[in-house]
Amino acid sequence: MKLLIFRPVLYLLVLGLNWACTEKKATPSRKELIExxxxxxxxxxxxxxxxxxxxxxxxxxxxxxxxxxxxxxxxLLHSFEYDEAEKVFAGILYRQPDCRMAYWGVAMSNFHPLWTPPSEPELRKGAAALHLARALPAGPAREAAYLAAVGAYYQDWVTVDHPTRCRRFEQAMEKLAAAYPADREATVFYALALTAAASPADTTYARQKKAGAILSTLYAADPTHPGVVHYLIHAYDTPTLAARALPAARRYAALAPSSAHALHMPSHIFTRLGLWQEGISANLTSVAAAQCYAEQAGLKGHWDEELHGLDYLTYAYLQTGDNARARQQWEYVKGIREVSPVNFKVAYAYAAVPARYVLENKQWPAAARLESHEGRFPWAQYPWQRAMLHFTRLLGAIHTQARPAAHTELQALTRLHEQLLAEKDEYKARQVANQLTMGTAWLRLLEGRQQEALVLMTRAADEEDHTEKHPVTPGEILPARELLADMLLAVHQPAAALTAYEASLRKHPNRLNSVYGAGLAAEQSGDLRKAGHYYRHLLTFARPTGSTRPRCKPLRLSWPGSRPLRGCGRRGVGLPIPGSNAHDRPGRYRCF
Incomplete structure (x- = not known):
């Protein structure tokens, strides 16, 4: 039994000795640090x-x-302020080049486990920093274990894929945390490693739940630790777990107001729970902080964290029906030509902000001709984000019955899917494959092949239910199950549509189109009491004062054999007139 207890300690001691003894011991020179x-x-x-x-x-x-x-x-590391963290660790190294853990700090600053994988320059820098650390005289075994753990991620980075190396980091941090149970940072980084190694296809959320349980225990003892609070939000950033992170989400911004990311991060949970006003407030503050940072840094353009906040902000405005402010964000993003650094988040915001605006509003002609962001942006490096634009144009072409254009967009999506497969990016390839399935489903409906369309759309919704969203994003451009519900309404199956809308709302609470669609489907099914419930609920979070959000005309789809939906005449069907008892007096509605 004792051998079992001390095996992790012995393992890490051996690993640490190997780490310390592999190369000649020497303090790095100033030239090596500069390099x-x-x-x-x-x-x-x-x-x-x-x-x-x-x-x-x-x-x-x-x-x-x-x-x-x-x-x-x-x-700074714990709040993902990676550039500023690297500056701090660099300052330590210039003053004390034999400070081993400062090299660990540089390696961690270039790893960023929960964002997009490091670029090649970042990987080279992190690996080079660890190489210099190896040359130092042996230090404490605990520090050797930390260096070895992050080294497990950087090892063979040229030939081994990012997910595999993330799992290596997780395994190394698990052993480290077991060997040093009194070291809070080891436990915190182990929890981070668990979430980073979680598969988007694992909807049991086993790793996230384990990380959340660890962090919840730490949070109860110390709610002032930025990593504990931050990583709790990430661990529970899933539909079924988000409510568990709400206390941490409401604390984080006040705990670390000097971090733009900390100001933004609570909106992940607010978005998951449909708390749109809290999400709007968080991202307005975050965007302002990011703008301040860009000015202080003397950036030629904008900081990437600003666009990340704008993406979430636009999404929240759309869910409240505030088209005017959502459009303002789009127009603002259109004018952004320079961003530093250019990365995954920037490409996503450039694609998602306009796509969300036209699709949420069902502005199909605008969707069909949506253009990519102007300027010299390297779209070729971001096939997944480009796919979002083609998917938007595909839906626009189908809804405006432009079949040749629809086939062109399907071909473009197919090429991007093949590119992602060639790049061995399985997650993004699956996302684009599902967009192909959804687009094909709606094209089949346009062709009058209703049953085939419903089968394909159901398959897409099921696939999406078994794949988690990317942690950087507020959610899918359009939820597949909501699109299935829209299709069921279009073919006059309101009872099935209601079921689909309600299923979508369990994963995406307070989505405007799903709540409104559920009300409309309930009304068409004859369940006026439930229709009234959904219409009244919509008024609790969506009040489109001063902006238009048409909700009836887009549902009058002209598929072969279709007929106008009940109640969508000149008056339209929309929100109950405030003060009326909608479930008692059907028909007293206004368009929304």
């Missing part, structure tokens, strides 16, 4: 005069003068 090309300069911060990032304590075997800076770098 790392570390980020440097004044640390930037927007928010309170005295930076507030939460509280951590992580003693390291470096000079006492560098301990406070190391803790600062760690707090």
């Amino acid at each position: 790392l090309n570390l980020k440097a300069g004044r640390r930037l911060s927007c928010g309170p005069a005295n930076p507030q990032l939460g509280a951590v304590q992580f003693p390291v075997a470096c000079s006492a003068a560098n301990q406070a800076d190391f803790d600062l770098g760690l707090k």
Whole structure:
């Protein structure tokens, strides 16, 4: 039994010794440090005069003068302020090149487990920093274990894929946390590693639940640790778990107001729970902080974190029916020509903001001619995001009965799917494959092949139910099950449509189109009481004052053999007139 208990410790001691003894011991020269090309300069911060990032304590075997800076770098890491964290760790190395854990900090600053995989320059930098750390004299076994754990991610990065290396990091952090149970940071990073290694196809959320349980215990003891609060939000950023993270979401921004990402991150949970006003407030603050950061940094254009917040902000405005403000965000994004750094988040916002606006409003002619963002953006590097634009144009072409254009967009989606398969990006390839299935389903409906269309659309909804959204995004451009419900309404199967809308709402609460669609489907099914419930519920979060949001005309689809939907005449069917008892007096509606 004792052997079992101490096996992780022995493993890490051996791993640490191997780490420390593989190469000649020497303190890196100034030239070697310069060749790392570390980020440097004044640390930037927007928010309170005295930076507030939460509280951590992580003693390291470096000079006492560098301990406070190391803790600062760690707090920045925990709030995903990676550029600023790297600056802090770089400053430590220039003052003390034999501070082993500062090299660990550089490697972690270039790893960013829950974002898009590191670029080649980032991987080279992280690996080079660890190479220099190996050359140092042996230090504490605990620090060797930390270096070995992140080294497990960087090992063979040229030939081994990112998900496999994330699982390596998870396994190494599990052993580290077991070997040092009193080390809170080891436990926190293990929880982060669990979430980073979780498969989007695992809808049991086994790793996320395990991470959440670990972090919840830590949160009860110390709600001021930025990593504990932040990673709780990520662990529970799923439909069935989001409510568990609501206390952390409502705390994080106040805990770390000096981080633009901390100001934004609560909106992940607010979006999952359909708390649109809280999401809007969070992202308005986050976007302002990101704009401040870009100004302080002297960026030529905008910071990528700003576009990330704008993506979520637009989505929340659309769910409240506030087209005027949603359109403002789109127009603003249109004018953004320079962003630093250019990455996954930027490409996603450029594609998603306009696509969401026209699709949520069912503006099919506009969807059919939607153009990609102007300027010199390298779209060829982002096939998944490009696919969103083609998917939008595909739906627009189908709904305007432009069959040749629809076939052109299907071919474009097919090419992008093949590109993602060639790149071995399984997750994104599956996403585009599902867009192909949905587009084909609606094309079959246009061709009068109703049963085949419903089979394909049901298959797409089932596939999406078994695949989690990417952690960077607010959600799918349009939920597949909501699109299935729209199709069922179009072919006059309101009872089945109601079931589909309600299923979609369990995963996407308070989505305007699903709530409205559920009310309309209930009314057409003759369940006026349930229709009234949904219409009244819509008024609790969607009040489109000063903007138009047509909700009737788009549902009058002209499929072969179709007829106008009941109640969508000149008056239309929409929200109950405030003060009326909709379930008692059907027909007193106004268009929304």
